[in-house]
Amino acid sequence: MKLIRLFVKAIAGNVLGEVQERWVDLSAGDSGFVPFSLINTNLANAGVSKRTTEWRWQYRLNARDPWQELRHTAHRIYVVLRTPTLPWVQTAGSTQLPWTEVLDYACDWGVLSGDIDQAATKVTERVYALGPGTMRYDCPGGGATHYAIGSFDCTKFLELLRGGPGNGELVNCTDCATILSTFANILGCDLWQSRMEYGFQLNPFIAVGYGAWYPGCSNWGGTSFSYHEVAWKGACTASEAVFDACLQLDADAAPDSAPHSPVLATNMVFGDCSSLGYRLRLSPNTPGGCGNCNPAPATRKRRALI
Amino acid sequence: MTSAYHPEKWNVTKNLFIWQFALGGKELPGWVLAEAKANQHFKEYPILEYYWRHQEKNAMVKIDVIPTASWKEAQAGFRGLLQEHMILQLPAVPDKMALLGDVAYTGPSDEMRNMLFIRANMIVMLNSIGRETVRTEQLAFDVDNLFTRKQHAGNGKTRPEILQFEAELREMPAGRATVLNLRAEDPVQRPLWYRFTTDNGEILQENDRVVYLAEKPGEGKVTVLAVNPEGDTDEKSIPVKVL
Numbered sequence: 001m002k003l004i005r006l007f008v009k010a011i012a013g014n015v016l017g018e019v020q021e022r023w024v025d026l027s028a029g030d031s032g033f034v035p036f037s038l039i040n041t042n043l044a045n046a047g048v049s050k051r052t053t054e055w056r057w058q059y060r061l062n063a064r065d066p067w068q069e070l071r072h073t074a075h076r077i078y079v080v081l082r083t084p085t086l087p088w089v090q091t092a093g094s095t096q097l098p099w100t101e102v103l104d105y106a107c108d109w110g111v112l113s114g115d116i117d118q119a120a121t122k123v124t125e126r127v128y129a130l131g132p133g134t135m136r137y138d139c140p141g142g143g144a145t146h147y148a149i150g151s152f153d154c155t156k157f158l159e160l161l162r163g164g165p166g167n168g169e170l171v172n173c174t175d176c177a178t179i180l181s182t183f184a185n186i187l188g189c190d191l192w193q194s195r196m197e198y199g200f201q202l203n204p205f206i207a208v209g210y211g212a213w214y215p216g217c218s219n220w221g222g223t224s225f226s227y228h229e230v231a232w233k234g235a236c237t238a239s240e241a242v243f244d245a246c247l248q249l250d251a252d253a254a255p256d257s258a259p260h261s262p263v264l265a266t267n268m269v270f271g272d273c274s275s276l277g278y279r280l281r282l283s284p285n286t287p288g289g290c291g292n293c294n295p296a297p298a299t300r301k302r303r304a305l306i
Numbered sequence: 307m308t309s310a311y312h313p314e315k316w317n318v319t320k321n322l323f324i325w326q327f328a329l330g331g332k333e334l335p336g337w338v339l340a341e342a343k344a345n346q347h348f349k350e351y352p353i354l355e356y357y358w359r360h361q362e363k364n365a366m367v368k369i370d371v372i373p374t375a376s377w378k379e380a381q382a383g384f385r386g387l388l389q390e391h392m393i394l395q396l397p398a399v400p401d402k403m404a405l406l407g408d409v410a411y412t413g414p415s416d417e418m419r420n421m422l423f424i425r426a427n428m429i430v431m432l433n434s435i436g437r438e439t440v441r442t443e444q445l446a447f448d449v450d451n452l453f454t455r456k457q458h459a460g461n462g463k464t465r466p467e468i469l470q471f472e473a474e475l476r477e478m479p480a481g482r483a484t485v486l487n488l489r490a491e492d493p494v495q496r497p498l499w500y501r502f503t504t505d506n507g508e509i510l511q512e513n514d515r516v517v518y519l520a521e522k523p524g525e526g527k528v529t530v531l532a533v534n535p536e537g538d539t540d541e542k543s544i545p546v547k548v549l
Binding site: 138139140141142143144145146149150151153165166167168169170172173174199216217219220221222224225226227228306 | 345346347348353357368393394413414415419433434435436437
C-alpha cells in the first residue's frame with residue numbers, strides 16, 4: 001500500500017484566517033472527513049457581516065516538493081454575535097435551523113454591529129426603512145396581521161423582500177415585531193414578540209411607510225390602538241426595553257403635541273405614565289390613554305417559522 | 307373590547323355545515339388559483355390560504371378560509387380574529403352587502419380591499435395583495451355562495467357519487483345528537499367537500515365525526531351535497547324524526 005501524503009494549503013485573507021496545512025492519508029483511497037485547524041482568525045472582531053471566502057487548495061506529496069494546484073472553493077461565511085436564539089434552533093433536520101436567506105438580509109441589516117443591542121437597533125432601522133416601497137402599515141384594513149397571525153410566514157415575507165407579492169405590502173405591529181425579532185435573533189439577539197393592551201389613546205407618530213404624524217391612521221375615525229406589539233427584552237415588563245419597527249415616536253419633551261422630533265424606539269425602556277419612556281411617548285397620560293397601555297407579558301412569544 | 311362588535315346581534319346559520327372544504331381553482335371566474343397552502347394557523351384552527359391572480363389585471367387576492375367544527379366555534383374564532391386588528395373596531399360592511407355571511411366586516415377605507423365574514427362554521431378573510439388594488443366584495447359573495455347555494459349536478463361521468471348517507475338514529479328526542487355516516491367518491495378520486503343542511507336542528511363536527519343535533523319535535527330531513535373540484539355534485543337526503 002502506497003502512502004500518499006498530501007499537503008493542503010489555503011490562501012485567504014479573511015475572517016476565517018488561514019487553514020493550517022496538514023497531512024492527509026489517502027492510502028485507503030478516501031480519507032473521509034478530515035478536520036483542518038483555522039489559525040489567525042478574526043471572527044471575534046469582525047462584527048456582523050457576511051463574506052465570501054475563497055480558498056485555493058494545493059497539495060504536495062513530499063515536504064520538499066513544489067506545491068501543486070488542486071482547486072478553488074468559495075465559502076459563504078455569516079458572522080453573527082452569538083448562537084441564534086429562538087425561534088431559531090440548532091437541531092439537525094429542523095425547519096427552524098437558521099435560514100441562509102434570512103441570514104443574508106439580517107447580516108446586511110446589522111452589518112458591523114459589535115453587540116446585540118447595536119444589532120437589534122440596526123435591524124429595527126432597516127425594517128422600518130422598508131416602507132414605503134416594500135411595505136407599509138395597514139391603515140386601509142384596520143391594522144390586520146398579514147404575516148404572523150399564527151406562525152411567522154417568513155417564506156412569504158422573503159418573497160416580498162425579493163419583489164414578489166408575498167402576502168402583500170400591508171403589515172401591522174405584530175408583523176413588524178415578528179420580523180424584527182426573528183431577523184435580530186438570528187444574529188444572536190434575544191428578543192420576544194409581546195403586547196401592550198388594551199384600547200388606549202395614541203400620541204402622534206409616523207407609521208411605517210407613511211410620512212405624516214398622526215395618532216393612528218387618519219382613515220380610522222379614532223385615535224386609539226386596541227393593542228400594540230413590539231420586540232421586547234427579557235420578561236417583557238415595564239422595566240424592560242423594547243424595539244419597535246412599526247412606528248416613529250416623538251422624541252421631544254411633549255410627545256402629544258407639535259413640533260415633533262422623530263425617533264425609532266430602539267432599546268427604549270417601556271416605562272410608566274410618569275416618566276418619558278416608550279409608554280408615555282406612545283400614549284398620552286389622559287383618560288383612556290397611558291393607563292390603558294399595560295404590558296401584557298403573558299402574550300410574549302416567538303413565532304415559529306413557516 | 308369584544309363587546310364593541312356586539313356578537314350577540316350577529317346572525318347565525320345553524321342549519322348549514324361545511325365539511326372538508328377546499329377550493330379547486332375554478333370557482334372564481336376571471337381569476338386563476340396561483341397557490342394554495344395550509345401550513346398557517348389561527349389558534350387551533352388551520353388556515354387554508356389561497357392566492358388568486360387576476361387573468362388580466364396585475365392584481366392578486368388572498369383568500370383565507372378557516373373551517374371550524376361548528377357555528378359556535380366560528381363565531382368565537384371570528385371574535386378572536388377581529389381582536390387581531392389594531393383598530394378598536396372594524397366597520398361593518400355597507401347595508402347593500404347585508405346578505406354577505408352571517409356577519410361581515412371590512413377595512414375602514416372605502417377601497418373594500420379586505421373583507422372578513424363568517425357563514426355557519428366557516429370563517430373567510432379576503433385581502434387584495436397585488437400591485438393593483440382590487441375590491442373584494444364580489445369575490446366575497448362568490449365564496450359565500452359556494453357555501454349557501456346549491457351547485458349544478460354536472461356531467462354524469464365526472465360527478466361524485468354518494469355511496470352511503472345515514473344517521474345512526476332515525477328517531478331521537480330534541481336536544482339529542484346522532485352521528486351521520488357518509489361515504490362518497492369521485493370518479494377519478496379527486497378530493498370532495500360536503501355541504502350539510504337540515505330543516506330542523508344543526509350540524510356540527512365532534513371528534514372528526516359529523517353529527518346532527520335535533521332541535522324541536524317534528525319531521526325533518528338532513529341533506530348532504532358532495533362537491534368535487536370541478537363543482538360537480540351529488541346530493542342525498544335522509545328523513546329524521548325528532549320526538
